[in-house]
Amino acid sequence: MTPISEVSYDRHRLRQWIGGSARADGVPRRDLLKLLGAAGVLTVLPAGTAYAADPTASTAPTDTSRTPAPAAPPAARSAVAAPGIVKPLPPELFTIRGTNAETNFHALRGSGYHTPVDRFFVRNHTSTPQLSARDWRLRLWGSGLRGSADQAHAIELDLADLRRLPAHTHSATIECAGNGRSFYTSQQGESVAGTAWTLGAIGMARWRGARLSDVLRRAGLRREAVDVLPRGLDEEYVTGGVNLGRVRRPLPLAKALDDVLLAYEMNGEPLTADHGAPVRVVVPSWVGISSIKWVGDIEVSAQPLYSPWNTDFYRLFGPAHPEGGSAPLTRQTLKSAFELPTGAHFAPRVTHRLDGRSWSGAGGVRRVDVSTDGGATWRRARLRDQPRRDGWVRWSVDWHPTTPGPTELLARASDTSGRAQPDRSTFNTQGYFFDAVVRHPVTVD
Known part of the structure; x- marks a missing residue:
């Protein structure tokens, strides 16, 4: 299968949606229309099709239900734990930001090339689940697999099955797309929504696990497959009174077959709960939301897939970007x-x-x-x-x-x-x- 560029891939999947061959997983039609606007292909819509302009295209969002509460003041943080995080968060190592814990960057001095697990930042949408490695199962299904088109016919792997596959080790950073967000305000005087990270929403680890490509091929990958959608086992995410379901974000097949890992070890030890145990997805170089923690199922689709995490979230909106937003974010910045x-x-x-x-x-x-x-x-x-x-x-x-x-x-x-x-x-x-x-x-x- 010949890899395609990320931009070409996104334009191709939008054309497929226009032709009725793409599927939205929990995404309102109006949000997919925004994607069409981002790709500059609105002119191919049938006459009379309504297009709802994005009200946040030129101003900051006003829906405060999507904006995490501000972090506690420094004097109070030492006595406050992050809701739903399991590991200790001493104030000399971390700054608590809502349900998240940011690494204090000065705490990395002398720590070596790889970030120690006790200093690795935590990004949670809800709370850390504590799952049994013995009972964990990974379900693979979808129209992009032979004989497993629906969940009733899913292929199941346990951790022992995963460990029997060839193991691969890869050192890579995982970084939140919002890392550095606070500097839009403090340094540029611009109001933005989201967790006010400084520069500590990043960590480098030595990940070990099975290649996603090996798992997909052994599961019976079809030539028609285009998207791979991992889904986490953490609680469903509710924002603004809307239940968006469990965190999930599709990957193009070309990336899934390239360097993506289903990791069960971090820096030579089994994954810990806050970092995705028993198994997490690791997508090198891409925004952290792609590296789904606590992965429980993977849909492989012959149709392009969308989720809230590549429509409402993790795209660029604003006056310098296309009306309706940019393409979904992929590779990290500098x-x-x-x-x-x-x-x-x-x-x-x-x-x-x-x-x-x-x-x-x-x-x-x-x-x-x-x-x-x-x-x-x-x-x-x-x-x-x-x-x-x-x-x-x-x-x-x-x-x-x-x-x-x-x-x-x-x-x-x-x-x-x-x-x-x-x-x-x-x-x-x-x-x-x-x-x-x-x-x-x-x-x-």
Whole structure:
């Protein structure tokens, strides 16, 4: 099967929907019409077809039921646990954000290339289920499989079956699409909806499991298959009084057959509950919502599939984007972060080593430049890792400050695809894909 580009794939599946050969899983027709607008193909709709314009296309959403409550103030966070998260969340390692826990980036200093499980961020739509590995089953079904067109004829695998398949190990980051969201407001003065992450909604792990491609082929993959839809076993997600069901998001078959894992180990140990045990999907380089935790069933379809997680959510809305929104988000963007608390203090006339990490979903990071004077001058940082697909690069630079007072540290990365971090991110109402250079305030005293 010949892989196709992500943009071509999305346009192809929209054409299939127009022709009546795509299926929406819990998606209102009006939202699919928005997708048509995003692809610029409204002119092919039959005469008289209504098109409901997206009211959030040029302004921030006003439905506050979809906006998580703000995080508790710093003084209160140490005494507050994140609802539904199992592992300990000491305040020196995490900042609680609603049902989520953000890694404090300075806690990664000295932790090595892979993020320790006890410091790995947690992104939950509801709460962490604690599932029995012995009782866990994975059901595979759909029109894209031979003999398993519906759930009544699903193929079932248990964890032992999965472990009997060839094991594969892959080091890759998982990052929330909203990582860096708070900087739209604090740095660019723009109002956006969603969890106010700084830069700690990312983690790097060594994942081990079976290739999804091996599982699909052994399940009887048909040539007509186009979409693969993993679904989690966490509670159904209710927002704004609407039950959207369990978290699920389709993958194009080309990606599913490329590098996607059904992982049962993380950094050499069995997955823990908060990170998807017994088995999770790992989709390298793509937005974190693609890497479904606690996977329980996978639909393989001969029709393009849509879910709320690639229609209402995880697309770009705003004045700089197509009317009705962008195509569903796939590859992650480019970012850099200092392993340093905000507002850190440095002694003057002493040499300090500044450490940080940079990463990209489009290719390996090949260069990082650092400014210690608010962007007036720049120096090239020393890369401590080789640029590699799906991974981050740790870097360092020496700094010998002589002038007391406040200043801002900046780090700017470029990758092997030719992308470089801009001075300003393009606004979108849900605050995804912040990729601008972040200004990190410190004081010399």
